[in-house]
Amino acid sequence: MKLKTTIKTKPSLSVVLGPFVGLLEKSTESLLEQLEEEAQKNRCITHFVRRKPRFFFSEEVPQREIPFSQSQWESIMNQLKVELDEEELEVALAILHQLDHRGFFVGDEAQIAKEFGTSKEFVEDLREFIMTELEPVGIASKNYEEFFCVQLRELYPEEPELCQKVLEFLKTGVGDQRVKDIATRLRLTPFEGEQSPYKVGSVDVILERDQDGWLVLLMEDFIDFEVREGEREEKERALRWKKLLDLRRKLLRGCINLVVERQEDFLLGIGPLKALELTEVAQKLGVSVSVISRLISNKYVKTPTGIYPLRFFFQRRSKGGYSREQVLRAMKEILQKHGKLSDAKVAELLREKGIELSRRTVCKYRRML
Structure with missing residues (x-):
């Protein structure tokens, strides 16, 4: 007798969540803002509760929004992925997250170096690479002088003295006709788009340790709502939100538990970070690497040794298995x-x-x- 075999495939998260899958990478604070807006206009969302314990107010982490449009962001990311390895890419992303709405770098290289356990010189080298090698040229410049010189070196590589002449003209108004003509062709800002405001958000996860073990607190654990009957479209959206919150809680807690298990020595201040890769966590949680990458974006963890981006705890494994x-x-x-x-x-x-x-x-x- 011939047996008929059937293969049951598990639907991907993009199918389960639809357009909501992109919300996995939002910080808890940003997610809540959108959920509150949804609750105000969706009659199927009822008994919405957003409790925020005072210990989540203890520290606030500035989170600047990337000032690029989605298409520009994808273009920049594609360029970086071709040129940089995973380790360099993480630092480059930290640099990009510290740009103002014009595309100028306003962050602290020393602080980025400290977060990623590297040198300030390494961060500066990456910033210069972004500034000179990516399109549009000049992103992550620190000031107008640097930005103008980058453009001039790109346009007139055989005339290094031109930078000083143009800067002198822009400061004093003194220069010949050619210098004036060249100055009119320069862009005034690296990114010529709409302003994107700065946002401030609380930490997303708190880790505490006592004699009984680790306490893991997720800000999302203090959010809840019910779904009631109503119009089909509104009810489906409410159910999607419910599924998204449940999934974020489950995956985020599973991810944090793996971080605590692997990085306990570092969290207690008695050892270095150990190797922990996205692929390893993805396999253990039964999701794709892209889902884990989304999940650990834009989230901060308060630990006994300080506040860190969740991505900080993920370290590439060398050939010998070391971080x-x-x-x-x-x-x-x-x-x-x-x-x-x-x-x-x-x-x-x-x-x-x-x-x-x-x-x-x-x-x-x-x-x-």
Whole structure:
């Protein structure tokens, strides 16, 4: 007898949530703003409750919105993904999140370096790369002078002295006709679009530790509403919101539990970050990597050692299975013990410890130190 086999496929989240899937990457505060707007116009949402315990007010984290349109953002991301590895991409995203509505960098390179456990010079190199190599040229410039010079180097690479002449004209009004003509062709801002306001949001997750173990508090645990009968379209939207909240809670808690399990030493201030990759978490939670990437975006965690972006706890695994911080610590010990060594020699000594790195990667890590 021939058996008939059937394969049951699990619907993707994009099918389950539809257009709501993009809300996975919102901070809790931003999500709540949209949910409150929905509750005001959707009659099927009733008994809406938004409790916010006072401990979530203890710290507030400034979150600037990216000032680009969706198409521009996708274009910039596509350029970055081609040019940068995953580690560099994370830092580049932090830089982009600290642009004002004109596209100028207004952040703190030292603070970004501290968040990602790297050097200020490394962050500055990435900012210059974004400024000079991406389109449109000049994104992440610090000021007008830098922005104008980037444009002039791009337009007139064989005339380095032109930058000073144009700047002098813009400051004093003194310059020949050619300099004036060139000045009129310059863009005034890296991003010529509508202003995007700054937003301030509370932390999304709080981690506390006592003698019984870890306490995980999600701000979303204090939100609830009921769905009542009504028009079909309104009820379907209300059910989608309900499903989205339930799914975010489940995935976010599962993600945080895995972070606590892997990074407990760091959270207690007694050890470095260990390797934890998006693929590993995605497999354990039974979702795609893109879902985890969305989920950990724009969310901050308050821990016993400070406040960190949730993405901070995800560290790429080297060939030997070590995180970046573990590799940096091992390299630092080698350099302190042996003094000045070539990159090739450092790579050889790291290999003896089971850490496989190319000479080029050793050079990059040495700059971080």
